[in-house]
Amino acid sequence: MALHPGVVVNIPPEIKHWHGAASDSWFSHLAIEVPAEGASNEWLEAVTDEVYGKLS
Template sequence: MKENNYKNPGVFPIGEKNDAFAKYFVGQSYLNMLSTSGVVIGNVTFEPGCRNNWHIHHKRGQILMVTGGKGWYQAWGEPAQELNPGDVVSIPPEVKHWHGAADDRWFSHLAVEVPAEDTSNEWLEPVTDEEYKKL
């Protein structure tokens, strides 16, 4: 992982270190909750090389709206796709996936939770360094 001086890549403040979910990330992420009622929206910022574990949103989808930097999204069994400011990814319910920063750039996206009832997240295995270095 290359060292980078901090520069907020997005348009929203990065918030605090995402310690509550740190065990589901490789590297350091930050979370600024923009909305917690109705439609839940979090601004998630990733340091270079940071990515979340594979995970599944049960009974609800998620929309990622890229606001800054460079990152990656990958659904299980599909090639990874590069993410840049202005990109939007709609993730259907029950799709195993991960997202995170490029190895040399900060990355920021809004994570929008599609409203649904009786939802849960299933956090799975980390994206290995071997998998990540193939990008």
């Protein structure tokens, strides 16, 4: 999904996802985390250059 200025994305709890720039653009984001009982924030593996290079 391409993001444009002003777009809001809501990621439900326990959904594995990635975010970042395309190879021909930059990306900056503001994340707001809402505390929930039993919830946590977990940083997952980085996307490799090989995988990144295959993205359209």
